[in-house]
Each structure stands twice: as C-alpha cells, then as structure tokens.
Amino acid sequence: MKKFLFIFSGLFLTQEAIANQPVDWQLGFQKAASESMREIVAFHDKLLLPIIIAISVFVLFLMLYACVRFRASANPNPSKRTHNVTVEVLWTLIPCLILIVMAVPSFKILYKQDAIPKADLTIKAIGYQWYWGYEYPDENIIFDSYMIEEKDLKVDQPRLLAVDNEVVVPVDKVVKVLITANDVLHAWALPSFGVKRDAVPGRINETWFKAEKVGTYYGQCSELCGIKHAFMPITVRVVTNEEYEEWLSEAKEKFAKEEIENDKLKLASK
Numbered sequence: 001m002k003k004f005l006f007i008f009s010g011l012f013l014t015q016e017a018i019a020n021q022p023v024d025w026q027l028g029f030q031k032a033a034s035e036s037m038r039e040i041v042a043f044h045d046k047l048l049l050p051i052i053i054a055i056s057v058f059v060l061f062l063m064l065y066a067c068v069r070f071r072a073s074a075n076p077n078p079s080k081r082t083h084n085v086t087v088e089v090l091w092t093l094i095p096c097l098i099l100i101v102m103a104v105p106s107f108k109i110l111y112k113q114d115a116i117p118k119a120d121l122t123i124k125a126i127g128y129q130w131y132w133g134y135e136y137p138d139e140n141i142i143f144d145s146y147m148i149e150e151k152d153l154k155v156d157q158p159r160l161l162a163v164d165n166e167v168v169v170p171v172d173k174v175v176k177v178l179i180t181a182n183d184v185l186h187a188w189a190l191p192s193f194g195v196k197r198d199a200v201p202g203r204i205n206e207t208w209f210k211a212e213k214v215g216t217y218y219g220q221c222s223e224l225c226g227i228k229h230a231f232m233p234i235t236v237r238v239v240t241n242e243e244y245e246e247w248l249s250e251a252k253e254k255f256a257k258e259e260i261e262n263d264k265l266k267l268a269s270k
C-alpha cells in the first residue's frame with residue numbers, strides 16, 4: 001500500500017515537489033524554467049493533447065459502432081460498395097486542416113527559438129566520447145564535465161545526472177550556447193529550458209536560453225553516440241548575478257585556458 005501511494009503521488013505530485021530533474025514514474029514534461037519551455041508545454045497541453053484525445057475517441061467510437069451495427073447477426077447481407085467520393089474527400093481534407101492548425105503555432109515557437117536575442121554571455125559546449133567540455137570564450141575559461149560515478153554521489157546529487165564541473169550561468173540573462181562535437185554526433189539537451197541541439201563534428205550549432213529561476217538543472221546527451229551515451233549528463237547551475245561574478249573570478253583561475261597575464265608580462269619584458 002505504501003509503495004502504491006508513493007507511485008500514485010509520484011504520478012501527480014512530484015512535478016511540483018521536485019523541479020528541474022526527472023522523477024520516478026513521471027508523466028509529461030519536466031517543470032519549465034524558461035519562457036521557451038513554457039510555450040512548448042502550453043502548445044502540448046492546450047492544443048496537441050486535445051487533438052490527440054479527440055481523434056482517439058472518434059476512431060474508437062467508429063470501431064465500436066462498426067462492430068455492433070454491422071456484426072454478422074445484425075447485418076447478414078453486407079453492402080458491396082467500395083467507394084464513396086464524399087467520405088474520401090472528407091478524410092483527406094479534415095486531417096490536412098488539423099495539420100495546418102497544429103503547424104501555425106508550432107512554427108511560431110520554432111522560429112522564436114531560432115532567432116537568438118542579444119546574448120549576455122556565450123558558452124560553448126563540445127561533445128566528446130563520453131563527456132562534455134565547456135568553454136566561456138569571452139572569459140578565457142575551459143573545463144571538462146564528467147558524470148559522477150554512483151559510489152561517489154553526495155546526498156542531493158541525482159544518479160546519472162550529476163557532474164563534477166557544472167556549467168554556471170546567471171539567472172534572467174540570455175545565454176547563447178555554441179554546440180559542437182569532437183568525435184561523433186552528440187546532442188546538448190536541457191528539458192527545463194526547452195533546449196536541444198545536435199553537436200556535429202566540424203560544425204557549430206547554436207541555441208539560447210534564459211533561465212527564470214535559480215536552481216540546478218539536468219539534461220543528457222540526446223544523440224546515440226556510443227557505448228557510454230547514457231553517461232554524459234549535462235548539469236547547469238543557475239545562480240544570482242553576484243554568485244556568478246564570484247564563480248567567474250574563481251573559475252578564471254581554476255579553469256584558465258591560456259596564461260594571459262603571464263604572456264602579457266613576457267611581452268612587456270621584451
């Protein structure tokens with residue numbers, strides 16, 4: 001009974017209780033943390049779901065009606081008719097119209113995501129077999145991000161999702177993400193932000209997000225990339241502006257890409 005209650009509550013309650021990451025027995029999307037994701041969820045909940053349910057109910061009704069009305073005992077001499085122009089035109093036209101009704105808002109959301117607003121900061125995600133590498137090109141920062149093994153997990157770190165070096169970004173800022181790969185196809189995906197882009201070797205894809213809430217958000221590589229595809233998660237920690245500045249000054253030392261200060265000194269001494 002306890003287990004049943006747990007599962008039951010998981011179906012309906014956990015989305016509210018635990019945000020930002022998938023939960024046991026979850027149905028539907030993770031909780032949205034950006035405007036893009038809220039639009040995607042609204043599109044799904046308010047348009048796609050009603051259409052799907054209406055079509056399923058209608059087809060089920062037709063099947064039941066045919067089973068009962070035209071069963072052998074009630075209809076011993078079946079009609080030999082094979083064509084009906086009106087019905088054929090209708091069952092072509094109506095699905096076309098339904099598709100158009102779905103396409104308009106869908107393209108609206110797609111194009112809005114495609115146009116990147118003026119970015120406050122840029123990060124670069126590079127897919128490797130099997131971990132992610134990150135760069136902050138404007139800040140001279142570079143680091144790798146590996147999944148934490150199950151035996152090394154801390155209390156609040158989710159299995160298969162937590163990483164050693166998290167991506168840190170400020171809240172309410174437009175973050176542009178450049179995405180590429182070094183070996184094979186990967187995909188950088190973060191469900192709460194409504195973000196998913198393929199990481200293609202030799203090509204730079206870009207996307208963006210603007211996180212609305214402070215917190216830790218989890219995603220995964222979403223392109224089958226090899227034997228450890230499931231073990232290269234993505235963790236983004238959204239922090240306040242002050243915390244970000246603090247992290248930045250630490251990271252600039254810890255993850256410095258080039259020793260710029262030394263180079264400058266060398267140049268000056270020449």
Ligand SMILES: [Cu+2]
Pocket residue numbers: 127185186187221222223224225229232
């Ligand atoms: Cu991958």
